Amino acid sequence: MLQSLLCAALLAAPLAPQAGPILPDSVQAAAPVPRARWYQPRHVLVQTGGGVGMVAAGVGYAFLRDRLDADVLVGYVPRKHAGTTLTIATLKLLYSPWTLPLTSRLTVKPLSVGVYGSYTHGLRNPGKPGQYPDDYYWFSNIMRVGPLLGSRLSYALPATATGRRRNLSGYYELGTNDLYLLSYVQNRQALGPHDILTLTLGLKLDL
Amino acid sequence: MxxxxxxxxxxxxxxxxxxxxxxxxxxxxxSPNDHRAPSHQRDLTAKNLARLAASPLPAQDTLRFVFTGDSQRFYDDVEDLVKSVNQQPDVQFMVVAGDISDFGLGREMRWVDDQLRHLRIPYLTVIGNHDLVANGGEAYERIFGPRNYSFTYGDTKFIMTDTNGREYNFNGRIPDMDWVSAQLRDPAARRHVVLSHVPPLDGDFDPTLREAYAQALREDPRLVFEMNGHRHSHSVSQPFNDGVTYINSYAFERRRYLVVTVWGDKEFRLKHVDF
Structure with missing residues (x-):
C-alpha cells in the first residue's frame, strides 16, 4: 500500500507544478549571486526504486554548467520486502547534455545518461570470512553497478533571497545492474530488455 | 522549442x-534482493502440489517423473527443455534439484518460472546453495515455498530438504536431521525418496551431519534412493557402500535430463533424454 501510494505520488509529481499559480518573475538584475562553496551540496533528492531503496534520499553536486550531477544517496528497504532490513548507499553520476525550455518556468532535460554504484548493508547471508573457499562465488552480493538512462522535468521556483535560481525537478531513470545485464547478454533468446529493467522515480530540489 | x-x-x-x-x-x-512478486509467482510449491493432487496416481501405478537440476544462469536452455519434457508421454511431474537462481535473486527465480510454467506438468523444486546467497533464502520462500517439505504421490513420499550447510556457515543444523528423521519414520507411504541439492559427500555438506544423514537413510527400509543436484553432471552410485543409491541430476546446461520410472517396492529405471 505504502509503495503504491509512493509510486503514485512520484508519478504525479512532475505534473503538479503546472497546476500551481504562476508567480511573477522576480529577477533582480544587480545583486551578484554568491558562489556556493565546493563542499556545499547543490541539491537534495528523494527517490524510489532503481534497486537502491524503497525510499532513498541524498544530496548532490552539479558540474559542467549543470550538465553533470553527482549524487550520494542512502536508501531503505523494509524487511517485509527483502527478508531483512536493507540500507543501501549509492553514488550516481548523470550527464544531461541538453536543457530545453518548455514554458517560462518549465524546462526539460530530455536525456540523462549515467552510471551508479551501490553498497548494500544488512543482507542475511553476505558471506563471512572463511565461509567459502576462495573464488567460490565470483560475484559480490553487496556491490552493484549499472547504467542509467532518464529524463528530468524542472520547474523554476522563485529565486532565493541571494538571487540564486532554483528548480524543483521530477525525474525518472531506467536502469539495470551488472548481474541482470550479464544474465541478459548470455541469454538473449530467453530474456528481453523488459526483464532486466528497473525504474526510478524521484524529486530533486536545488538549494 | x-x-x-x-x-x-x-x-x-x-x-x-x-x-x-x-x-x-x-x-x-x-533492491535486487527485493523479493516481491506478482501473485501468480508466489507460493509456487503449494500451487504445483495442488496441480499434482488434481491428477492423483492410483496405488500400485507406476511413478514416472522428470529429474533435472541447476537451472541457474542457463535461461536460453529452459525453453528447449520445456519443449522436450512436454513431449514425454506419461510423466507426472518434474523436479528441479536446486540452484534455480545463480545469484539468489527473486527476479532470477521468476525468469525460470516464466518458462517452466509452460510445462504441461507441474514442477517442484528444492532449495540450492545459490538460492541462499544474500537474501535468496527469503526470496525462495516467497516465490516457491518452504526449504523443507514433503509430499506423497501415489505410493511414494518425496522428502525435500535443504542440505546447503555451507550457506549457513556449517551451523550444525542443516540438514535439519530432526525433521528428516521424523519424515522418514512416517509409515504411511510404501516408498520414500529423499531429494536435496548438495550430496552428502560434497564439501558443501555440513561434515558434522554427514554420517547422521547417511545413517538415517540407510536405516529407512522404505527408501528407494536419494537424489541431488549441485555437481551439474549425472551419476548413480552407492558412495557409503551401504546399499543406498544416490542419483545426481544433469544441470540445464548439459541439455540432458532423466526420466525416472519407479515401480514395485524399490524398482527403478533411468532414461537419459537429450534436448
Missing part, C-alpha cells in the same frame, strides 16, 4: 514518465 522536440516530448517523454500505473510500479525494484 521546435515542433520536433515538442512532439518528442509529448509523444515519447511524457508517456514514459507517466507510464502506466501498474507496469511502472512493477519495475520499481527496491
Amino acid at each position: 521546435s515542433p520536433f522536440l515538442r512532439n518528442l516530448f509529448t509523444r515519447a517523454v511524457l508517456p514514459l514518465a507517466a507510464g502506466s500505473w501498474l507496469s511502472a510500479c512493477e519495475m520499481i525494484e527496491f
Whole structure:
C-alpha cells in the first residue's frame, strides 16, 4: 500500500507544478549571486526504486554548467520486502547534455545518461570470512553497478533571497545492474530488455 | 522549442514518465534482493502440489517423473527443455534439484518460472546453495515455498530438504536431521525418496551431519534412493557402500535430463533424454 501510494505520488509529481499559480518573475538584475562553496551540496533528492531503496534520499553536486550531477544517496528497504532490513548507499553520476525550455518556468532535460554504484548493508547471508573457499562465488552480493538512462522535468521556483535560481525537478531513470545485464547478454533468446529493467522515480530540489 | 522536440516530448517523454500505473510500479525494484512478486509467482510449491493432487496416481501405478537440476544462469536452455519434457508421454511431474537462481535473486527465480510454467506438468523444486546467497533464502520462500517439505504421490513420499550447510556457515543444523528423521519414520507411504541439492559427500555438506544423514537413510527400509543436484553432471552410485543409491541430476546446461520410472517396492529405471 505504502509503495503504491509512493509510486503514485512520484508519478504525479512532475505534473503538479503546472497546476500551481504562476508567480511573477522576480529577477533582480544587480545583486551578484554568491558562489556556493565546493563542499556545499547543490541539491537534495528523494527517490524510489532503481534497486537502491524503497525510499532513498541524498544530496548532490552539479558540474559542467549543470550538465553533470553527482549524487550520494542512502536508501531503505523494509524487511517485509527483502527478508531483512536493507540500507543501501549509492553514488550516481548523470550527464544531461541538453536543457530545453518548455514554458517560462518549465524546462526539460530530455536525456540523462549515467552510471551508479551501490553498497548494500544488512543482507542475511553476505558471506563471512572463511565461509567459502576462495573464488567460490565470483560475484559480490553487496556491490552493484549499472547504467542509467532518464529524463528530468524542472520547474523554476522563485529565486532565493541571494538571487540564486532554483528548480524543483521530477525525474525518472531506467536502469539495470551488472548481474541482470550479464544474465541478459548470455541469454538473449530467453530474456528481453523488459526483464532486466528497473525504474526510478524521484524529486530533486536545488538549494 | 521546435515542433520536433515538442512532439518528442509529448509523444515519447511524457508517456514514459507517466507510464502506466501498474507496469511502472512493477519495475520499481527496491533492491535486487527485493523479493516481491506478482501473485501468480508466489507460493509456487503449494500451487504445483495442488496441480499434482488434481491428477492423483492410483496405488500400485507406476511413478514416472522428470529429474533435472541447476537451472541457474542457463535461461536460453529452459525453453528447449520445456519443449522436450512436454513431449514425454506419461510423466507426472518434474523436479528441479536446486540452484534455480545463480545469484539468489527473486527476479532470477521468476525468469525460470516464466518458462517452466509452460510445462504441461507441474514442477517442484528444492532449495540450492545459490538460492541462499544474500537474501535468496527469503526470496525462495516467497516465490516457491518452504526449504523443507514433503509430499506423497501415489505410493511414494518425496522428502525435500535443504542440505546447503555451507550457506549457513556449517551451523550444525542443516540438514535439519530432526525433521528428516521424523519424515522418514512416517509409515504411511510404501516408498520414500529423499531429494536435496548438495550430496552428502560434497564439501558443501555440513561434515558434522554427514554420517547422521547417511545413517538415517540407510536405516529407512522404505527408501528407494536419494537424489541431488549441485555437481551439474549425472551419476548413480552407492558412495557409503551401504546399499543406498544416490542419483545426481544433469544441470540445464548439459541439455540432458532423466526420466525416472519407479515401480514395485524399490524398482527403478533411468532414461537419459537429450534436448
